[in-house]
Amino acid sequence: MTDTPVYQTEALIAEDIDAYLDKHQHKTMLRFITCGSVDDGKSTLIGRLLYDSKMIFEDQLAALENDSKKQGTQGQEIDFALLVDGLAAEREQGITIDVAYRFFGTEKRKFIVADCPGHEQYTRNMVTGASTADLAVILIDARKGVLTQTRRHSFLCHLIGIRHIVLAVNKMDLVDYSQSRFDEIVADYRAFAESIGITAFTALPISGFKGDNITALSANTPWFTGPTLVEHLETVELDNTADQARPLRMPVQWVNRPNLDFRGFSGLIASGSVRPGDAVRVLPSGKTSTVTRIVTLDGDLDQAAAGQSVTLCFADEIDCSRGDVIAAADAPPEVADQFESTLVWLDDDALLVGRSYWLKLGTQTVSVTVQAPKYTINVNTLDKLAAKTLELNAIGVAEITTDRPLVFEPYTDSRTLGGFILIEKLSNRTVGAGMLHFSLRRAQNVHWQALDITRAAHAALKHQKPAVLWFTGLSGSGKSTIANMVEKRLHALGHHTFLLDGDNVRHGLNKDLGFTEADRIENIRRVGEVAKLMTDAGLIVLTAFISPFAAEREMVRAMLPAGEFIEIFVDTPLEVAEARDVKGLYKKARSGQLKNFTGIDSPYEAPRNPEIRVDTTRETPEEAATRIVDMITGNRDDS
Structure with missing residues (x-):
């Protein structure tokens, strides 16, 4: 052998x-x-x-x-x-x-x-x-x-x-x-x-x-x-076979553009299959095209199905970017901005109704607000319990509203396009996980009405650039005093302005709100919406609110075009503001008569990078007002 x-x-x-x-x-x-x-x-x-x-x-x-x-x-x-x-x-x-x-x-x-x-x-x-x-x-x-x-x-x-x-x-x-x-x-x-x-x-x-x-x-x-x-x-x-039998869904992860001769859209196919020659629709825009190539590292494919990561090339130069969803042209998913959802709350801090969070669904990231829960679920008895918020580990059903249309499918049909997480904007903590059930009827029936007179036309008539001058600071810091002086100077210069003061607004628009954390958030949300409408009319809007939470100030900033939100931090130390105590509020808060008072038993999140900072221990209200007006009107830079 x-x-x-x-x-x-x-x-x-x-x-x-x-x-x-x-x-x-x-x-x-x-x-x-x-x-x-x-x-x-x-x-x-x-x-x-x-x-x-x-x-x-x-x-x-x-x-x-x-x-x-x-x-x-x-x-x-x-x-x-x-x-x-x-x-x-x-x-x-x-x-x-x-x-x-x-x-x-x-x-x-x-x-x-x-x-x-x-x-x-x-x-x-x-x-x-x-x-x-x-x-x-x-x-x-x-x-x-x-x-x-x-x-x-x-x-x-x-x-x-x-x-x-x-x-x-x-x-x-x-x-x-x-x-x-x-x-x-x-x-x-x-x-x-x-x-x-x-x-x-x-x-x-x-x-x-x-x-x-x-x-x-x-x-x-x-x-x-x-x-x-x-x-x-x-x-x-x-369940892979079930995914492959459903219509094509591919969330776009990135636009693949290695050179001027190639442009494709890369992602993981969530459901369905695709072949060269198939008609596809890109959502939320609704633009259609035809697939010309299915590209992978191992070469082009004749067909790709659910579970495969591929790059699709189109016959037409249509707009498509990360967060869009490529779908079968004749069977697209829904697009909406208001939904009913089930939420599992995962954070030690309770849900703040009305606060703006990031919502991530597939490759889409949008800003979202959560309404008060319809109910929470007792996992032992399955009883539906009334609730104003969601605590750690709570499971509840609530309506949510996104700041722009979201491409989705009910979670029962698609985990990829129906399951989402909520992220706290400042800390980037994941605070909740949720499942979309369906879009609300009002999301489908309420549409933006096209108007002939635009915000640019309103501003041009007034010969000014719209803006929101957002004065923030502790109670007694001098916000209202300085804001009032600024408006008087702008008015004297011929500018069209309007001043929204915190106390005045609570006599009308927000008189139903208290001073809990949730009510403070809703207070600022409403003021932000009103200020936005006023800038659409071409006005320079001044607001004087404590607005203690950075997330809500950033929410208002996000409502406006870049450069139109000017945050003015009236920086007054707590001991100075308390010594003034013009309204006697600090005294009441210290004695326990006034709950949830900012600076005493409720936090104030000072701006990190305001456009203008006013140090009231170094300049008078008159000097601060002059400096702010000069900056707004372009007479000199802020220093």
Whole structure:
């Protein structure tokens, strides 16, 4: 017998590697989460899956065994939870805090699993993990049964649109593998699941600690005939085919323009398929064209479908940019600016009704305001409760309004065009996640009326450039005094002006508002809208409001064309403003007679980069007024 030549051996090895890579490259991918209440064994289960699928290297195994000894694990050589609990705080407390993503694979499928925290305070992290999942494994401790957090996570999974639910009754070894206990828990869960619209789920008796019914059927549960957890994960039907059967939707991520000879629009196809020659429509503009090429790094394609990232080239030079959506010309999605939505509030600070937040949906980013919730949902009783705002982890239904049209589909039809997040503008914190249900009728029936006399024509008639001079500062800083002097000087120079004063407006337009944080936001929103209308009429508008929150001042700035919002910070130290106390308000606030008073028990967010800053400890109101007028009229620069 002769030895196989080295070059032939290398060729065989290379052939085996190619075959192996090709086999695994074309496996389907399942994304799933594990969730449930605290200490239900989620991390242990994932650790067991990684261990049994041989996805742990020898050095990792050695470190894991060492860490398990340090943790004082009894009766078990390996603490599988340590494979997933990566944060020091998680290991110290024995809990999951952040979402941990792990990859593993079997002969039939690849998996990405997200281990979601069970504590109520980390519900926001659970929502993050569930947002991209195809399947949810909801664990229940066999000793404890269905708990509040079990209901909350099940409700959120169903709300987010996860269609495949696995009810894993864990720690069966601690109830002597009792079939009656298993059946009791499944019956309790089924009653709740049906009440929230979950019509089907797969129930499994397991032990992540012992490995029962994870990869192989356990002799400890002869009454259970399968499938095992891994078998179910390998065979559950994915929803990709449904996405491909729907009309084309591709949010544009960026315009691909490497040179003057090429212009394409890149993105991930969310649903449907496309071929060269297909008619497409770009939304929200509604412009149409025809696809000429489907470009990828590996060359042009004859067809592309949901899940593929491609660059589309058009036959016509139409306007298309990031945030637009390319759709089938004969079946486009809706476009609207007012919606009903379900919101899950994820921030420690409550929702501020009327405040402007960023809304990100797909590749679109718009400014949005949220109305007072219609109701919140009690996850235990499913009762609809009245609410004025949303607190941390609250789930509610509310109407939202965007500052420009949004391309969308109901969340039940499309996660990509129906699911969004809310971002606080100043801190960039993600504060909420939401699902769009439908556009409001008024969004479709109320349209902008074209007017022949434009704002430019109004301004030209008055021989001036419209502007809003926004005076902000503490009570007693001198805002109204300086604003009044500025208006008198501008009027004397022949300018058309109007002064909106905080106290005066509250006698009429805003007399229904108090001084809570939400009412202050609504106060400024209304004043901003009025000021905008007045600038449309060509006026120079002066406003004197405390306007304590930077977000609302920026909201008004965003309403106006660039350069027309001039923020004037009347910078007076609190002790100076309080010493003046012309109206006696500080005295009342200090004594507790006046609640939510700015500077005492309500914050004032000073402007960081105002167009004009007035230091009232260094210049008189007359000097400040002269300087402001000179700047506005162009006589001299601000210094």
